[in-house]
Amino acid sequence: MVRSGWFSRKPTGNKSSTDIPAGIVTKCQRCNEILFVRDFERNSKVCTKCGFHHKLSAYERIEITVDEGSFQPLNEDIISRDPLNFIEYPAKLEKARTNTKLSEAIVTGTAFIDNKPVVIGVSDFGYMGGSMGSVVGERISRAMEYGLAHRLPVILFTASGGARMQEGLLSLMQMAKTSSSAGKLREAGILFVCVLTDPTTGGVYASYACLGDVILAEPGAIVGFAGRRVGNQDTGVNLPDDFQTSEFQAEHGMVDRILPRKEMRTALALLLKLFDGGRHNDR
Amino acid sequence: MIGDVFDFEKPITEVENLIQELKSPQRREEALHEGIDLSAKIAELEEELHRVMVRVYKNLSPWEKTQLARHKDRPYSLDYIRLIFDDFFELNGDRLAANDEAIVGGPAILENRPVMVIGQQKGRDIKERQRRNFGSAHAEGFRKALRLARLAERFHMPLITLVDTAGAAADLHAEEFGVSEAIAHNLREFSLLKTPIIVTIIGEGGSGGALGLAIGDHVSMLEHSIYSVISPEGCAAILWHDKSRASDAAKSLCLTASNAHSLGVIDDILPEPLGGAHRDPVTMAETIKTSLLTSLNKLDSFPSVDILIETRYQRLRRMGEYVEQTPSEEESNDG
Ligand SMILES: [Zn+2]
Numbered sequence: 001m002v003r004s005g006w007f008s009r010k011p012t013g014n015k016s017s018t019d020i021p022a023g024i025v026t027k028c029q030r031c032n033e034i035l036f037v038r039d040f041e042r043n044s045k046v047c048t049k050c051g052f053h054h055k056l057s058a059y060e061r062i063e064i065t066v067d068e069g070s071f072q073p074l075n076e077d078i079i080s081r082d083p084l085n086f087i088e089y090p091a092k093l094e095k096a097r098t099n100t101k102l103s104e105a106i107v108t109g110t111a112f113i114d115n116k117p118v119v120i121g122v123s124d125f126g127y128m129g130g131s132m133g134s135v136v137g138e139r140i141s142r143a144m145e146y147g148l149a150h151r152l153p154v155i156l157f158t159a160s161g162g163a164r165m166q167e168g169l170l171s172l173m174q175m176a177k178t179s180s181s182a183g184k185l186r187e188a189g190i191l192f193v194c195v196l197t198d199p200t201t202g203g204v205y206a207s208y209a210c211l212g213d214v215i216l217a218e219p220g221a222i223v224g225f226a227g228r229r230v231g232n233q234d235t236g237v238n239l240p241d242d243f244q245t246s247e248f249q250a251e252h253g254m255v256d257r258i259l260p261r262k263e264m265r266t267a268l269a270l271l272l273k274l275f276d277g278g279r280h281n282d283r
Numbered sequence: 284m285i286g287d288v289f290d291f292e293k294p295i296t297e298v299e300n301l302i303q304e305l306k307s308p309q310r311r312e313e314a315l316h317e318g319i320d321l322s323a324k325i326a327e328l329e330e331e332l333h334r335v336m337v338r339v340y341k342n343l344s345p346w347e348k349t350q351l352a353r354h355k356d357r358p359y360s361l362d363y364i365r366l367i368f369d370d371f372f373e374l375n376g377d378r379l380a381a382n383d384e385a386i387v388g389g390p391a392i393l394e395n396r397p398v399m400v401i402g403q404q405k406g407r408d409i410k411e412r413q414r415r416n417f418g419s420a421h422a423e424g425f426r427k428a429l430r431l432a433r434l435a436e437r438f439h440m441p442l443i444t445l446v447d448t449a450g451a452a453a454d455l456h457a458e459e460f461g462v463s464e465a466i467a468h469n470l471r472e473f474s475l476l477k478t479p480i481i482v483t484i485i486g487e488g489g490s491g492g493a494l495g496l497a498i499g500d501h502v503s504m505l506e507h508s509i510y511s512v513i514s515p516e517g518c519a520a521i522l523w524h525d526k527s528r529a530s531d532a533a534k535s536l537c538l539t540a541s542n543a544h545s546l547g548v549i550d551d552i553l554p555e556p557l558g559g560a561h562r563d564p565v566t567m568a569e570t571i572k573t574s575l576l577t578s579l580n581k582l583d584s585f586p587s588v589d590i591l592i593e594t595r596y597q598r599l600r601r602m603g604e605y606v607e608q609t610p611s612e613e614e615s616n617d618g
Pocket of ligand 1: 028029030031032033047048049050051052
């Protein structure tokens with residue numbers, strides 16, 4: 001459910017990851033329909049004509065998902081270094097910070113959804129493609145450990161091209177780190193929900209994103225292991241049109257439900273109710 | 284070695300060819316006629332060969348190491364399994380859909396002790412390579428590995444994995460059967476497995492496909508093996524839209540064993556015989572075996588399996604480098 005007024009907040013700090021030209025109208029990235037920015041924003045950036053779900057920034061997502069004013073960030077002060085001295089990495093970080101006003105590619109914290117407490121994490125594709133380096137991995141593991149310590153369910157929205165190349169092997173290890181933290185949640189009987197949004201690929205999809213007790217996805221999101229281009233190269237096989245989309249993954253048993261953006265909050269609230277607040281206290 | 288000699292091997296093959304020639308019956312006969320003693324010359328060249336090899340192999344660039352890690356003659360998992368273990372009994376199938384031959388495994392004896400060994404297996408010839416998908420496993424391979432890991436857990440057998448893959452399969456079939464889920468599942472379940480796990484990266488440690496077998500209590504890399512989040516070619520394509528700059532990318536990615544060690548990702552580096560593991564697989568296998576026994580000894584001394592698992596978790600938990608600013612420092616410290 002979209003609560004009215006989420007757009008009325010000042011855009012400072014919630015700058016969109018999609019390029020919306022300043023002005024009255026914008027264009028749907030899929031069907032090219034000219035849309036009034038006001039209608040587009042009110043519809044949470046879902047095209048009013050074709051239903052295409054455009055990317056949201058982390059704070060836009062948080063705003064349409066949690067109870068108003070309930071979000072409290074965690075671990076904002078963990079900042080990236082340049083451990084490999086990688087070409088142009090510091091400049092890329094700087095640019096990402098400036099463009100998104102975020103300190104890294106994921107925002108984590110606590111919030112309430114329909115008055116139920118949760119730990120929530122939301123990736124921001126606008127920050128270096130939402131890629132997972134040391135900081136993203138650390139924030140996810142700490143969010144999970146916070147859920148563990150306070151017996152709170154953990155909800156993660158993914159939007160990431162995968163592991164961050166610029167931190168090399170350390171990024172690869174974040175797959176292991178986040179997955180092992182997910183294992184701790186599982187052992188403790190705490191609900192872990194993943195919501196896959198456009199795009200969720202590579203090392204993020206092949207780690208924590210695939211480990212939710214419940215996995216939801218937005219329609220039409222790119223979801224897959226390698227990029228479509230990569231998948232296309234090695235065999236002459238004709239790939240289905242929906243290859244590496246959330247629909248393809250759902251068809252192959254990897255996703256529980258594909259839900260339109262405007263239904264996601266209600267669905268999460270219902271899951272929290274059905275799973276008794278998402279924490280099994282008898283364990 | 285004829286056919287594909289890497290650039291860095293050229294000075295070595297030059298001297299090798301010279302020695303070969305001096306040892307030929309024709310040259311010997313000639314020398315005999317002319318009353319020249321060739322054995323002194325040969326000995327001299329052999330010393331020279333040693334010197335050249337030491338120089339070349341101690342100074343390999345990251346890209347040269349990548350080439351060596353992918354060398355077609357490099358020993359593969361089954362070679363080491365044969366040389367290190369006794370009575371290996373291969374088990375097949377994931378009990379869900381198929382048997383993926385890119386991953387092999389089964390129980391075996393390591394110095395009188397039953398263990399479970401799982402390895403990624405490339406192929407020697409074209410036919411075997413196709414059958415094993417060049418060592419790139421699909422979901423079925425990772426699920427077979429997990430099945431064997433569970434079996435090891437139930438029978439209190441230590442798990443030993445040998446990592447050697449360019450990466451997991453990334454084709455339509457892989458996507459249909461959920462290769463991402465299979466890798467993710469292994470990452471989580473191996474981190475919780477109630478038996479010691481020892482990982483050795485013997486050749487290529489390619490991204491998520493390698494990691495799917497690389498969660499353990501002790502992780503070693505062979506001296507000339509590599510471990511990377513993306514292939515140098517893939518990295519070069521992204522950075523410069525030019526796959527031919529793989530050599531530059533290899534350097535940037537810090538994918539060598541010594542890089543991995545200084546980043547805190549692996550525990551130790553196993554020295555290779557001069558010229559690489561393929562020049563002396565028996566010695567290499569001995570080194571790996573000794574290392575496995577040492578690690579096993581260390582892991583046996585854990586007071587409980589819970590402590591073992593918690594230590595394994597903390598090992599992963601430490602990985603990564605970042606700056607943690609306290610709020611008061613935030614103004615002054617720019618990271
Ligand atoms: Zn549209």
